[in-house]
Each structure stands twice: as C-alpha cells, then as structure tokens.
Amino acid sequence: MSFTVRTQPSGHSFSIETDETVLDAALRQGQTFPFGCRSGVCGACKGRIVSGNIHYPDEDDIPALAQINPKTGEAILCKAVAHSDLVIEVNNIPELAQIKSQRYPVKVKQINRLSDDVMQLFLQLPPDNSLNFLAGQYIDIILNDGSHRSFSLANTPKNDGLLELHIRHIKGGRFTDSVFNDLQKNDILRIEAPLGSFFLREKSDKPLILVAGGTGFAPIKSIIQHLIDADSSRAIHLYWGARDVVGLYQNELAQTWVAQGKIQYTPVLSEQEDAWGGTKGWVHQQVLNDYPDLSPYAVYICGAPAMVKAAKQDFCAHGLPESDFFADAYEFNLK
Ligand SMILES: Cc1cc2nc3c(=O)[nH]c(=O)nc-3n(C[C@H](O)[C@H](O)[C@H](O)COP(=O)(O)OP(=O)(O)OC[C@H]3O[C@@H](n4cnc5c(N)ncnc54)[C@H](O)[C@@H]3O)c2cc1C
Ligand code: FES
Structure with missing residues (x-):
C-alpha cells in the first residue's frame, strides 16, 4: 500500500510506501530535502505536517524528537512513517537537485596516519x-551487515575519482577499529555517496x-580548498578546536593558507599545554569573543554534537540568522 505526500511551498508530490520513512521516500524520488545523520539524532530533517497522520515505529530511540514541538506539527522526517496521504512543509534545497547519491564499490588507495587517533583514507571509485x-x-560506508558509518569528504569536488576521508578512532568502534587495525591498501569497501545538506551555499557572498x-576539519578543508580553487573573494576565518596540538593534524596546511593570504586562522586548544602560545578554551566561545555581533556572517560548523548545539544557541543569540547557520554534527550512527 502507498500514500501520496505533497510538499509546501514547492508544490511537489511523491509516493510513499508504508514501510519507508518520509525522508527515504523523498530522496528515492529525487526530492531535495535537508538531512544530516538519517538516524533521528541531529534534527536537520525537521519538517511540519500540515495535514495527514504519521507515526514513529521506534519512537523511544529518536533523540531529535526532543528538539521539536509535535503540537505544531513538527516532525523528524528521517524517522516518520506515513499513515495516510500527507501535506508537509519542508525547506527544499535547490542545489541538491543536481546531486544523485548512489552506491559504489571503492578500493582503498592509500592509508596515512595523521595523528595518534586520526587516519586519512583515500578511496578510489571504479574506473571512469x-x-x-x-x-x-x-x-556512508556500508558494513557487511548493511549498517552505515558516515564520514565527511575532505577533498574538493574534482573529477579524479579519488575520495579523501579523515577518520577518528573510536576505541571499540566496529568500523574505526578495523581502519586502525586491519584495513589494507587495495581492500574493497562499499559506499553510498554523496549525502547530506551540509555544503557551501555559493550564491551567498557573506563573509565566512x-x-x-x-575531524570536523575534513568538510571544512573541502570547503576552503574549493573556495581557493574558485578564486573566491569571500573573507574566510577558520577556527579549529582540538584537545591538544596533536589534534590539529593538518595545522601546516592551514598555516599555508594563511601564508598565501587566503584565510584568517585561529586554532583553539581545550586542554592546557604549557608550550602552546595560542588560544585556549572552547572553540565556539572564541568565535563569540572575536565576533560579538554575528549578524553579517554565515557560519559553517562541523564536529561533536555538543559543540554544534552550543554554537547554534549562542551564535543565534549573538545576531546570526538561523538561515546562515550550517552544521553537520558527528552523531553516532544508529542506522
Ligand atoms: C554526517 C556525519 C559525518 C561524519 N563525519 C565524520 C568524519 O569525517 N570523521 C570522523 O572521524 N567521524 C565522522 N562522523 C562520526 C562517525 O560516523 C562515527 O565516529 C563512526 O560512525 C563510528 O563508527 P564505529 O563503527 O567505529 O563505531 P560504532 O561501533 O558505531 O560505535 C561504538 C561505540 O562508540 C561510541 N561512538 C560511536 N561514534 C562516536 C562518535 N562520533 N563520538 C563519540 N563516541 C562514538 C558509541 O558509544 C558507540 O556505541 C560523522 C558522523 C556523521 C553523522
Ligand atoms: S535527525 Fe533526521 S537527518 Fe538527523
């Protein structure tokens, strides 16, 4: 059995089976819905049910429900299943219309250790x-049991078939343990790509x-390198927060961008290091110290969920329009 979903304000419609989520049905049919983790944690897929009925098959396991007000119709679309035809309000993202995600086998081309707990992987797509x-x-890396593990792309969108990831070791983590202990050059992995609505909005010229x-540095690196390659004139201030100096695992690259006059750069360490003459504390707090009025800026932030959550609240309280706050929170994968 299937139902029909109509979206506002775009006026699109698509069908939905009773055993799939609204987000899965939308993406399957080329809709450009916002999303992040696809596992009910980050809240990026929030929409509003204007009419019709939904339910959540695993309601007790959806942390993002705490971020919404179901009384006003708000819903977490990556977990909501239709019980009738629906009309939903959702922010379509036109740039995603040109992006089609699909599954590929990829070959491990290179594995480099960037620090004690960060590995750089280069994955090669099939020829052509x-x-x-x-x-x-x-x-997403797709494991043998079909579960997924998400990693941001650190390279720029070039047509060379090579994908770069920065992978932090989660001790006891199924996939990242294998990356640190067993993964070999020429091993084959399965991926689904590309995913997510965290990407550089190129129509804006706001300072960044x-x-x-x-490892939230990975997608930020992609964004900066893309802007540099495109000879963009947008002002860029990079903040990179880490526990210790080893955590700034590509500090030299950031310093090279500074030396080339491409960016301003503030590394911030949260743990005391005697030899460190730079900024200390929480990285999002340092942004607020430097920019007490964020109204003219666009902010892109990526990394631990607690950092992203605190930054959203505090940056918006300091004038940043919510529409200029873009984030990927590195949630655990529950899918
Ligand atoms: C959109 C998105 C993009 C991401 N991009 C990156 C990236 O570029 N680089 C990167 O290093 N990570 C990234 N992550 C986080 C990454 O997906 C997880 O760390 C990874 O899935 C862990 O897989 P695992 O199999 O090793 O651990 P699992 O076997 O899934 O987890 C084992 C246990 O470790 C804990 N755990 C799992 N993940 C985390 C975590 N992120 N932080 C703290 N504890 C955790 C949990 O308690 C979990 O039960 C991203 C996450 C999302 C949602
Ligand atoms: S909660 Fe739905 S995409 Fe993250």
Missing part, C-alpha cells in the same frame, strides 16, 4: 567513475566563519 558532490557533503572540531 567520478563523484558529483558539493563541498562539505559526506559519504568556518568552525571545525577535531
């Missing part, structure tokens, strides 16, 4: 394939504040 993606998007926490 390249990935059409937007700087900032992520991919880019905030990375740990």
